[in-house]
Amino acid sequence: MLSDDHLKDGEAERVLGDFVRAYREELDSRIPPAAQPRAMLRERLVEASEENPRWLPVAALAMAACLAVFGVYERGLLRRSADPIVPQRALTPGEARNISIAEACQGSADATIAVPTSVRRAVFREYGIRDTRTDRYEIDYLITPELGGANSIRNLWPEPYSAVWNAHVKDELESRLHGLVCAGQIDLTTAQKEIARDWIGAYKKYFHRDRPE
Amino acid sequence: MTNPHAEEVLALFERHRAGLLRYLLTFRIPVADGEEIVQEVFLALFDHLRKGRPRENLDGWVFRVAHNLALKRYARAQREAAVEGPERADEALDPEEQFAEAQRQDRLLAVMRALPETDRWCLALRAEGLPYRQIAEVLGISLGAVANSLERSLARLARADRRAYVVR
Numbered sequence: 149m150l151s152d153d154h155l156k157d158g159e160a161e162r163v164l165g166d167f168v169r170a171y172r173e174e175l176d177s178r179i180p181p182a183a184q185p186r187a188m189l190r191e192r193l194v195e196a197s198e199e200n201p202r203w204l205p206v207a208a209l210a211m212a213a214c215l216a217v218f219g220v221y222e223r224g225l226l227r228r229s230a231d232p233i234v235p236q237r238a239l240t241p242g243e244a245r246n247i248s249i250a251e252a253c254q255g256s257a258d259a260t261i262a263v264p265t266s267v268r269r270a271v272f273r274e275y276g277i278r279d280t281r282t283d284r285y286e287i288d289y290l291i292t293p294e295l296g297g298a299n300s301i302r303n304l305w306p307e308p309y310s311a312v313w314n315a316h317v318k319d320e321l322e323s324r325l326h327g328l329v330c331a332g333q334i335d336l337t338t339a340q341k342e343i344a345r346d347w348i349g350a351y352k353k354y355f356h357r358d359r360p361e
Numbered sequence: 362m363t364n365p366h367a368e369e370v371l372a373l374f375e376r377h378r379a380g381l382l383r384y385l386l387t388f389r390i391p392v393a394d395g396e397e398i399v400q401e402v403f404l405a406l407f408d409h410l411r412k413g414r415p416r417e418n419l420d421g422w423v424f425r426v427a428h429n430l431a432l433k434r435y436a437r438a439q440r441e442a443a444v445e446g447p448e449r450a451d452e453a454l455d456p457e458e459q460f461a462e463a464q465r466q467d468r469l470l471a472v473m474r475a476l477p478e479t480d481r482w483c484l485a486l487r488a489e490g491l492p493y494r495q496i497a498e499v500l501g502i503s504l505g506a507v508a509n510s511l512e513r514s515l516a517r518l519a520r521a522d523r524r525a526y527v528v529r
Contacts, residue, residue, distance in 0.1 A: 163518045167469045168488045174470055175383040178392055182378055185396050189374055189403055193367040196407055254425070254501060319412070 195265070234313075234348065235290050235305035239274050242290040242344030243298040252296060253330040263287050263304065271304050284308060286315040290347070291340050292322040295329065313348050317360040321351045328354070366410040373419060374403050380489045381427050387473075387485045388431045390438070398430045421495035424486060428499050472521045476514055483510040 235242075263271075268287045272278075277285070288307040291297030307315045325339040342350040352358055378399055385395035402423050410416070473484055479500065486496045496507045 159519050160512075160515045163469075163515055164487070167473070167484070167518055170469045171473070171485070171488045172383065175386050176379065178386065179379055179382050180392065180396075182375070185378065185400065186371070186374065189400055190367075190371060192400065192404060193364070193370060193407055196404060197364045197367060250501065254498075 234346070236275070239302075240290050240305040241302055242340070243300045243303040244291050244296045244340045244344075245298050247296040247336075249329065249336055252294060252326070252336055267301060267304065270301060271306055274301075275306050277306055284310065288315055288318065291344050292326070294322065294326050295339050295343065296336060297340075312360065313351075317351065318347055320360070321347060321354065324354050325350070366407055369410065370403050370407045373406065373423065374399075377420070377423050381423065384424065384482075384485050384489055385427060385431050387481055388435050390431060390434055394434055398427060398434060401430055402427045418495065418498075421491065421498050424489070424491065424495070425499040428482070468521055469518050472518050473514075476517070479506075480510045480514045483507055484514045487511055 271287050272285075285306040285308055287304055289297040289299075290303050290305060293299070297303050307318060309315055321343065325334070325343060328334045329336050329339050342353070351360070381399050381402065382392070382395045385398055386392070390398070405426055406419070406423060409422070473481055476484065479502065482500055483496055486499060491499070493504055493507045493511075497504045500507070
């Protein structure tokens, strides 16, 4: 006699098939049409594209460099001298969530939503930046989310694209530190502390060079 | 919209929205909250693609992120429920609707609801067509644990099914 838990030949597939039909029938009836959520996502993607344009082509950066040569910076358009290439500790000390190495390295720890416009404005206001055009600054996490950085204003600051030590350079450091943590070469807390305390110093230390290439 | 990442994200949204919502509903999350989580998932995916992060297995990636966000939302709801008292999800339904709702509850779904959390998630992800390896990645458990969980759940479903035939 078969035990209750023994599946007969083909029974598993049949039961799974029946279950999938019931599961979908039941749950699909509760799912509203997709049109409105789709439109909302489209709108939010447009906003996110404008807010944080890491994908801007290199040509745009080259153009910024040319403008610098012609002294546009001197007229105060970019206020480069005032660019906060390092975060102010009183405003942005860095804040981390309590995550495990496994979470950091599974690739799901960076599941953060785009920084809301209201928070972006608050960060600019704190740093006294009036020119908030989004191609100038990235509102960046000091401790990157993939290293457990928190989605908090204490972990955000306006990082310029135009400086030598810019947002793209910091991205390189973030990837390097993430790789080292996941390879077990440094611990997660050390990586968080070093990037929060002095990200430029951390770059020099882990890339063994004094300036970005 | 001209941003290619945004177009790709929208295409993946079309493909996965319903499956993700079904999966989120198994966490007993209200539909509106599930929709918001789905939005967060695809905004995170946009950020992921834009940063040039790995593109392998994006189908599994969206379920993994949804799972993590759902756990957070679920934990928060539990904390709030502890303060505000038990949730009365069916409050809005009148008795007739409640009866109709109860009638729709298939015996197999009743078995699913009674499963332990991990078994329920494994079964729901399998129902969404994820292979064992992706289920293991989403839930952060071993391949063997997924196989054992599904075997256990299918045995329970089969047992319930056989009993239903005997009763009829």
